[in-house]
Amino acid sequence: MFSPEQENISPSSSKVPVKYGELMVLGYNGSLPNGDRGRRKSRFSLSKRPKANGVKPSTVHAACTPQAAKAISNKDQHSISYTLSRAQTVVVEYTHDNNTDMFQIGRSTESPIDFVVTDTVAGSQSNSDTQSVQSTISRFACRVMCQRTPPFTARIYAAGFDSSKNIFLGEKAAKWKTCDGQMDGLTTNGVLVMHPRHGFTEDSKPGVWREISVCGNVFTLRETRSAQQRGKMVEAESQELVDGSLIDLCGATLLWRTAEGLSRTPTVKHLEALRQEINAARPQCPVGFNTLAFPSMRRKDTPDEKQPWVYLQCGHVHGYHNWGSPRDRDRLDRDQEEREQGRSRECPMCRASGPYVPLWLGCEASFYLDTAPPTHAFSPCGHVCSEKTTVFWSQIPLPHGTHTFHAACPFCAQQLSGEQGYVRLIFQGPLD
8 A cells, every 4th residue: 555645756756656556457367478568468557647647628619610620630739529420520628637647548559558458368378369359449448547646536438549639439439418518428339347346355246337438427338339329327326446346448358456455465475375385285186196286376377297187067176187088098199189178077086077177376466355275266267266256256247249248267268167157176185
């Protein structure tokens, strides 16, 4: 947590600036597959800027006036253009706001974007896996405005300003005039937000997905992501982000963690200590009697000969072996094929049949709800974390495509399967 004394730190100060919070992309286990680079990474920290760069709406111009044309062409002037028809456009000028910092998120690599986000492909092992997919994320998807003074409230708005400091809502975009004479609208695929009930704690419960407008108003969801008709306005709800808020950009989902919330989550050092604690107990494979061990967190996706494997139907943990395979048990090529595809296998301990997969520690600490030991695994991917973390994420309906929702593993974005979406792990201790 950060103290109020850090609030007004000068750029030359050696102290750390106030941290508003962090955004994490769901589906990555601590970093992007090929590593984090520049503004494209799996997590982005929002900290107080040396100088405020926030903006707020000021003058409204009808199109075809010299003032409107000047607002659009002036690269030092932020503006939002609402095209109502070929003959009618409304331009809203935005002026500097000394009280806020603005952070922009989107697919574009242009300089106004602070956090470059591309489509998340479930279970992808490299960035090349995502490049063939046509993106549904907007180039300038959304912007987050953070209050520079306590309590450092963060608010989200759909759409971001481009290199010319403009936002254009074309004829096809949903837009309207509000009762107080202002303009508002929605982006093509929309920006959805869900605030969890009871915060991001052990008692967290899923909230309700809403859509956020360009001006930060809250609406019920459209029939499909790009439908022309907006949902109903929800005046009782706010665009203020809370610890654990989820932001969906139609192709990637972000988790917002406040600085205070992050101070309560396990650290990477704590997760490493839990890994060593499990390994120190010397769990054994009930078939081969060999000692199992989770690989180091640096090798979080590289199979190891001591790697624990699990039968997802029952939760019994083994080392990799060929017992109970329905195919030729002596063929190494088929052994490898099974290793890769996780075909159904029969557990030697209880005879339950189901997927047989390697276990991987969940390394992105921000996805954890508590600091409890990793005792449960998501199904079918095998990512391991605490019980309350698996229970929470298995209950969260994450947007998928243009009109469906399903629960997914936060560490790899694979859709959860099975009755619960997770399994309790049953380790066998050493015989000695």
